[in-house]
Amino acid sequence: MSISFTVQSSIHNYDVFVQSTPDFISQLAQHPQACFVIDENVWNLYSATLLEALPANDVIVLPINEDRKNLETVQELYDHFVKLSAKRNLTLVSFGGGILQDITGFAASTIYRGINWIYIPTTLLAQADSCIGGKTSLNYRGYKNLVGTFFPPTQVHIFTPFLKTQKESDFYSGIGEVIKLHLMGGEAHFRKFIQLAPSILKRDPVALLQAIQASLAVKLNYMTGDEFDTGRRNLLNYGHDFGHALESTSNFAVPHGQAVVFGMMASNIVARNRGVLSKSLADEVLQNLLLPSLKVLPAAESIDPEAMMAVMKQDKKRTGSLLALIMMQNNFDFVRVNDLTSQEVTNAMAECRAILGLHT
Ligand SMILES: NC(=O)c1ccc[n+]([C@@H]2O[C@H](COP(=O)([O-])OP(=O)(O)OC[C@H]3O[C@@H](n4cnc5c(N)ncnc54)[C@H](O)[C@@H]3O)[C@@H](O)[C@H]2O)c1
Ligand SMILES: [Zn+2]
Known part of the structure; x- marks a missing residue:
């Protein structure tokens, strides 16, 4: 039995299955024209068990990390694909986290102008967030997600038992995106998360599934009517302005979702200083959600304001000469501004350094 929903997309609609048993893997293994691409760590953990049925x-088997999320790795995949007899009828089936998703999604969207792609997310971040939305992204010359396409898989299969083996820092990276989506879902989601947090953090399967389904529902809501991210969907980048900058300045030592936690902290400071987020709500979010889930602290030099701003200027959605920022406001309303000043960045970084006890 699997619970499923369909995501409407103008590229092609796709189905998300929440699987309660691993039977779907043996079924995928029977696919006549499939090529399986699997994150090396996932293969090492599961080749003799959950993935045993695969040929x-x-x-x-792809060794991955953030600095392999680039065109060279995609070319390695093209080199494999062109040797196969299946061409446009090839189905790519990929198992892994958000990095593997971005690499295989980009490859699937470009080889032969697009092949069939089935994705099985194996990390919390990928199950609760990245597996829907249809974005594929590659890093380019150290800049985060500068190259990409819109290309959803045709099927996504969510199977939460994969999450048992995630490393703590990677699991908490996923928690970062889950928190972001619960804040963006409004006060009821925020309170529900606080209530479920002890079970979620213990990786209780029922609580995790609830958090994943709530996260996906919120993301879907923001995507509706703005599939190509020209308006409201852009608000989902809350925490990502400072977050992407920190990923670059730390040379990807801070995992994506952990950088987003830092980004939400910094953005909330700017919002509070502007008077659009009350001190009490900012403190509540900081103490209950952000600080307890920040497990990978940035080095002090990674949050140097000049270094952060140099990266933020590369933001592909920036329009004017000042920087862009998405802020949380009172009533859990989110807004994008295009007038973030260097003084505000300097103040926010100083306060973050003090909160986190970082010394230069
Ligand atoms: N395309 C999108 O819409 C989108 C959205 C959000 C994030 N992202 C991208 O996702 C990436 C982060 O994804 P992530 O957090 O899933 O990290 P990841 O893909 O790097 O996985 C983290 C680590 O966990 C390992 N791993 C994967 N599954 C595992 C499992 N079940 N058990 C044990 N280890 C496992 C991986 O090998 C890796 O070492 C970033 O590059 C980010 O930019 C993409
Ligand atoms: Zn993200």
Whole structure:
């Protein structure tokens, strides 16, 4: 039995299945024209168990990390694909976290101008957030997500038992995006998360599934009517302005979702200083959600205001000469401003350094 929903997309609609047993994996293994691409860590953990049914000799095992999320790695995949007899009828089936998703999604969207792609997310971040939305992104010359396409898989299969083996820092990276989506879902989601947090953090399967489904529902809501991210969907980048900058300045030592936690903290400071977010709500979010989930602290030099601003100026959605920022406001309303000043960045970084006890 699986619970499923369909995401409407003008590229193609796609189905998200929440699987309660691993039977779907044996079914995928029978696919006649499939090529399986699997994150190396996932393969090492599960090749003898959950992934046993896959044809081991035909599996492409990809070692991944953030600095392999680039065109060279995609070319490695093209080199494999062109050797296969299946061409436009090829189905790519990929298992892994958000990095593997971005690499395989980009490859699937570009080879032969697009092939069928089935994705099985194996991290919390990918199950609760990135698996829907259809974005594929690559880093380019150290800049985060500068190259990409819109291309959803045709099927997503969510199977939460994969999450048991995630490393603590990666699991908390996913928690960062889950928190972001619960804040963006409004006060009821925020309170529900606080109530469920002890079970979620213990990786209780029922609580995790609830958090994943709530996160996906909120994301879907923001995407509706703005699939290509020209308006409201852009608000989902809350925490990502400072977050993407920190990923770059730390040379990706801070995982994506952990950088987003830092980004939400910094953005809330700016919002509070502007008077659009009350001190009491900002403090409540900081103490209850952000500080307890920040497990990978940035080095003090990574949050140097000049270094952060140099990266933020590369933001592909920036329009004017000042910087852009998405802020949380009172009543859990989110807004994008295009007039973030260097003084505000300097003040926010100083306060973050003090809160986190970082010394230069
Ligand atoms: N395309 C999108 O819409 C979108 C949205 C959000 C984030 N992202 C991207 O996702 C990436 C982060 O994804 P992530 O947090 O899933 O990280 P990830 O893909 O790097 O995975 C983290 C680590 O966990 C390992 N791993 C994966 N599954 C595992 C499992 N079940 N058990 C044990 N280890 C496992 C991986 O090998 C890796 O070492 C970033 O590059 C970010 O930019 C993309
Ligand atoms: Zn993100």
